[in-house]
Amino acid sequence: DAAHASPLLAHLNEEQLAAVTLPAGHALILAGAGSGKTRVLTTRIAWLLQTGQATPGSIMAVTFTNKAAKEMLARLSAMLPYNVRGMWIGTFHGLCNRMLRAHYQAAGLPQAFQILDTQDQLSAIKRLCKQFNVDDERFPPKQLMYFIAGCKEEGKRPGDIEAIDPDTKKKVEIYQLYEEQCRREGVVDFGELMLRSYELLRDDVHLRQHYQRRFQHILVDEFQDTNKLQYQWLKQLAGNEVGGRYASSSSVIAVGDDDQSIYAFRGARVGNMADFIREFEVRQQIKLEQNYRSYSNILDCANALISHNSNRLGKNLRTTQGPGEPVRIYEAPSDLAEASWMVDEIKQLVKNDGFTRQEIAVLYRSNAQSRVIESALFNAAIPYRVYGGLRFFERAEIKHALAYLRLLENPHDDTSFMRVVNFPARGIGARTIELLQDAARSSGCSLSDAVTAVGGSAGTKLQGFVAQIDVLREQTQGRTLREIIETVEEQSGLIEHYRNEKEGADRIENLQELVTAAESFVTQEGFGRDAVALPLDEQQGASLLNQSPVSQGLDSNLPLLDEALKPPVGTVASMVNADTGETLSPLQAFLVHAALEAGDNQAQAGQDAVQLMTVHASKGLEFDAVFIGGVEEGLFPHENAMMDRGGLEEERRLAYVAITRARQRLYLSHSQTRMLHGQTRYNVKSRFFDELPEEALKWITPRQSGFGTFAPNSGAYGAYGAKGSEQFGSNSGWGGKSEVFASPPVPQQKAQPSHGIKAGLKVFHNKFGEGKVLAVEGTGDDARAQVSFGRHGTKWLALSIAKLTVVD
Numbered sequence: 040d041a042a043h044a045s046p047l048l049a050h051l052n053e054e055q056l057a058a059v060t061l062p063a064g065h066a067l068i069l070a071g072a073g074s075g076k077t078r079v080l081t082t083r084i085a086w087l088l089q090t091g092q093a094t095p096g097s098i099m100a101v102t103f104t105n106k107a108a109k110e111m112l113a114r115l116s117a118m119l120p121y122n123v124r125g126m127w128i129g130t131f132h133g134l135c136n137r138m139l140r141a142h143y144q145a146a147g148l149p150q151a152f153q154i155l156d157t158q159d160q161l162s163a164i165k166r167l168c169k170q171f172n173v174d175d176e177r178f179p180p181k182q183l184m185y186f187i188a189g190c191k192e193e194g195k196r197p198g199d200i201e202a203i204d205p206d207t208k209k210k211v212e213i214y215q216l217y218e219e220q221c222r223r224e225g226v227v228d229f230g231e232l233m234l235r236s237y238e239l240l241r242d243d244v245h246l247r248q249h250y251q252r253r254f255q256h257i258l259v260d261e262f263q264d265t266n267k268l269q270y271q272w273l274k275q276l277a278g279n280e281v282g283g284r285y286a287s288s289s290s291v292i293a294v295g296d297d298d299q300s301i302y303a304f305r306g307a308r309v310g311n312m313a314d315f316i317r318e319f320e321v322r323q324q325i326k327l328e329q330n331y332r333s334y335s336n337i338l339d340c341a342n343a344l345i346s347h348n349s350n351r352l353g354k355n356l357r358t359t360q361g362p363g364e365p366v367r368i369y370e371a372p373s374d375l376a377e378a379s380w381m382v383d384e385i386k387q388l389v390k391n392d393g394f395t396r397q398e399i400a401v402l403y404r405s406n407a408q409s410r411v412i413e414s415a416l417f418n419a420a421i422p423y424r425v426y427g428g429l430r431f432f433e434r435a436e437i438k439h440a441l442a443y444l445r446l447l448e449n450p451h452d453d454t455s456f457m458r459v460v461n462f463p464a465r466g467i468g469a470r471t472i473e474l475l476q477d478a479a480r481s482s483g484c485s486l487s488d489a490v491t492a493v494g495g496s497a498g499t500k501l502q503g504f505v506a507q508i509d510v511l512r513e514q515t516q517g518r519t520l521r522e523i524i525e526t527v528e529e530q531s532g533l534i535e536h537y538r539n540e541k542e543g544a545d546r547i548e549n550l551q552e553l554v555t556a557a558e559s560f561v562t563q564e565g566f567g568r569d570a571v572a573l574p575l576d577e578q579q580g581a582s583l584l585n586q587s588p589v590s591q592g593l594d595s596n597l598p599l600l601d602e603a604l605k606p607p608v609g610t611v612a613s614m615v616n617a618d619t620g621e622t623l624s625p626l627q628a629f630l631v632h633a634a635l636e637a638g639d640n641q642a643q644a645g646q647d648a649v650q651l652m653t654v655h656a657s658k659g660l661e662f663d664a665v666f667i668g669g670v671e672e673g674l675f676p677h678e679n680a681m682m683d684r685g686g687l688e689e690e691r692r693l694a695y696v697a698i699t700r701a702r703q704r705l706y707l708s709h710s711q712t713r714m715l716h717g718q719t720r721y722n723v724k725s726r727f728f729d730e731l732p733e734e735a736l737k738w739i740t741p742r743q744s745g746f747g748t749f750a751p752n753s754g755a756y757g758a759y760g761a762k763g764s765e766q767f768g769s770n771s772g773w774g775g776k777s778e779v780f781a782s783p784p785v786p787q788q789k790a791q792p793s794h795g796i797k798a799g800l801k802v803f804h805n806k807f808g809e810g811k812v813l814a815v816e817g818t819g820d821d822a823r824a825q826v827s828f829g830r831h832g833t834k835w836l837a838l839s840i841a842k843l844t845v846v847d
């Protein structure tokens with residue numbers, strides 16, 4: 040039978056086997072966490088290829104994150120004997136970007152269109168509002184951004200929106216202006232990638248038919264979190280609607296878990312599952328009920344928790360693995376103590392239990408929680424990597440460097456122009472910028488083109504800037520990515536600027552890190568030096584691929600894919616084989632990468648590092664050990680979600696996702712006090728704890744009382760107290776103050792102690808020497824300061840303990 044026919048299938052259970060070997064046709068696989076949904080998708084792709092039922096070019100698979108796509112490619116390349124990098128496997132955004140790159144002309148985009156990330160988008164909207172005197176109290180730019188993103192997710196252009204009330208009318212008007220601005224500058228935001236690609240398929244019948252014929256197998260992971268537009272996009276690719284039905288020759292296999300739907304706030308529709316069944320007349324539905332990921336204590340927690348939700352499609356999960364270790368629950372007196380406990384546990388896991396760091400994850404509900412954990416890991420010299428949050432590519436100095444690089448590619452990118460026209464300072468003031476913007480607006484051109492319209496010395500300075508960019512473009516012509524970035528960082532004056540800045544050393548390091556990032560991008564993506572110096576005819580060959588796929592006969596022989604499957608070393612293949620772009624220069628490809636990819640530069644690539652991320656970002660992933668911090672009322676479930684039942688159920692699904700990431704060990708913690716957004720909060724433990732089965736748990740701090748165990752030198756606090764480190768100093772006194780453990784502390788307003796420490800002051804510390812105070816937060820014994828100590832790095836110090844003296 041089939042299982043014997045291919046070793047690929049040897050380890051599957053019966054339902055999995057049925058799913059992997061489904062005959063052509065649409066199907067839905069609905070199953071709980073860790074039941075092998077993603078594995079089934081991956082194995083099916085491998086099986087289709089291996090049995091010759093499909094060619095690499097006929098498959099498209101959509102995953103939820105870049106990380107998941109990479110993982111799928113890694114698993115595939117382990118199963119298959121050839122290079123799988125050219126396959127259409129990626130996120131919705133990644134695949135849309137790829138399609139738009141290949142058909143930029145048809146999509147009405149410049150070849151080197153740039154992608155605006157959320158921050159760029161916000162600043163573009165702010166710029167627009169200023170230009171058109173929009174009242175930013177009545178129309179806060181952030182709200183406008185959400186409005187525009189929401190419209191795009193619904194597939195709506197300004198003209199499609201019926202606006203009756205004046206507020207909506209105004210918003211639509213701004214949406215319209217924003218679109219014009221983006222068009223002028225040759226930039227697209229994330230929502231636009233999706234919408235533009237959808238419209239391209241909808242409106243260009245040749246293109247649509249090409250892709251419909253091409254993608255015979257469409258596989259979608261995490262289907263429960265697709266939004267309306269994504270579903271419409273899939274429908275375009277799946278086949279022509281005939282009498283309301285999608286009776287096409289292609290097979291769409293959707294895989295999902297309603298209990299893991301956690302993106303409703305971004306427009307995700309669980310309802311897409313029901314629509315899919317109806318509209319595609321899905322006859323094949325498969326359930327997977329065996330969980331292969333977790334020990335039963337962990338699974339029991341997940342099952343018990345999610346059973347408290349009411350709107351469920353109903354699935355069961357069982358495991359044949361034993362109970363494993365109990366789920367450990369820790370109650371900390373403060374967020375710092377919580378982080379310190381995590382660090383101690385992580386050390387033990389690595390040292391005594393043989394866990395590798397990258398198989399340990401720390402998850403949190405809210406990004407703001409990461410800083411304290413990061414700082415504890417940093418001080419304990421444990422390498423870690425943060426996914427999401429403040430990304431490397433979002434740091435100011437990096438954005439400046441990227442802005443220069445973007446201007447080399449596209450001088451009409453006004454967002455980048457604005458960012459660096461006076462950075463480093465060139466004596467170009469706000470007044471001059473205003474004049475320039477007026478000139479650009481009245482002649483409908485880019486800022487760069489408008490510089491000649493500004494007279495006087497202001498005009499001369501502006502022209503100087505544009506000339507400087509032109510010179511840089513000349514200088515870097517035909518150079519390697521590394522050389523380009525180094526030249527730009529030097530010649531733009533950025534390095535010089537930060538060299539003169541007192542605290543600029545870190546920033547210079549980051550700028551150097553950008554070169555490293557580019558270097559490793561080049562090696563990973565195969566954009567070698569040779570790729571830049573291609574012989575002309577080969578370059579033409581590459582760019583031919585960019586033209587209409589129909590006229591190029593892409594339909595029949597798919598040269599694009601065949602090229603992509605060649606080894607990717609410095610050949611044309613490498614030019615067309617980036618994850619994200621088809622015929623981009625290395626610099627263009629790198630800029631796309633910077634916009635699309637979450638940076639992870641806290642630990643060097645490949646280094647064994649603890650993984651930090653939000654629960655949202657952890658979807659689909661798994662780790663040997665998982666820590667979930669801040670399981671407190673108001674934080675998890677989040678206060679913003681507790682107003683209605685729907686919100687609470689989404690929080691519970693989020694907790695279900697978090698718990699089910701763990702294979703062997705699971706640790707939950709909550710803290711009595713927590714510093715968030717500069718304020719001390721007194722939280723009680725989450726209601727979710729009451730929904731877990733007691734038999735599976737081990738409370739490693741007494742729940743009610745019994746604080747006797749917390750004598751300064753015993754247990755977790757013993758180690759902690761012994762450290763006596765002022766870096767966690769706000770807690771080092773806690774061992775003695777046992778009343779704190781008896782019940783949640785009563786918020787007490789202590790007299791404001793005047794440590795005399797303020798941001799901006801220069802201070803002296805016995806061990807770390809001179810430093811500069813970056814921030815101060817909290818009051819009384821909780822007060823702490825963030826101090827940058829040059830060589831010793833940046834540290835958070837408890838002011839009630841650390842001896843800091845103010846200098847000058």
Ligand code: ATP
Pocket residue numbers: 050051052055070071072073074075076077078079296299330331332658659660661699
């Ligand atoms: P999630 O809902 O969290 O995305 P999932 O349903 O996609 O989970 P997978 O990630 O595919 O689950 O599988 C979970 C783990 O179980 C993986 O490590 C996978 O390799 C393993 N696994 C799946 N099926 C089997 C099997 N038949 N035999 C052994 N291990 C399996």
Ligand code: MG
Pocket residue numbers: 076077078260659
């Ligand atoms: Mg999965």
